[in-house]
Amino acid sequence: MKYFALLITLFFIGFNQQTSHLNGRYQYFIEEDGAYIQKDKITFKDSVFAFDNKYLPKGKISYGNVILLDNFINTDLIISIQKDQITEDTIPFLMHDKNSSSANYLDETVGKGRLVRIK
Incomplete structure (x- = not known):
């Protein structure tokens, strides 16, 4: 009986956990x-994302303290999102250029925007 209770407890814990991935x-x-200004639509699935515009390349998502979207519109542009924002329907983001003059390109912002969930 105690194994059955443990199984049910683990089952409910699994359903109550929130994901830390963009989907x-x-x-x-x-x-x-x-x-x-509205641009394109993006589909996120775990560690990859793809634009609806088939001419734009697929990109990779790196998860850490800050979520990074690599290869966003071109190979030099990276998007950073605060990890606590991904549970919201509107997610603000910052754009960074890999070819910036600063030592750490994530310290220099070249633009910003928002991701709005499509329901």
């Missing part, structure tokens, strides 16, 4: 001159 479809908006 689903989002529209992304880039801020230009104080206004957000």
Whole structure:
């Protein structure tokens, strides 16, 4: 009987845990001159993402204290998202250029935007 109770407890713990991965479809908006302009739609699945526009390459997602989307629109652009934001329906992000003049390109922001979940 105690094994049955343990099994049920583990079963409910498994369902109550929240994922720390990006999954689903989002529209992304880039801020230009104080206004957000809608661009394309993105589909996230664990550690990869793909744009609906077939001409843009697929990208990789790195999970850590800050989530990084590598190869976002071109190979030099990286997106950073705060880990605590991924459970929200609207996720703010910052854009960074790998070819920036600073020693750590994540310290220099070249733009920002938002990801909005499509339901």
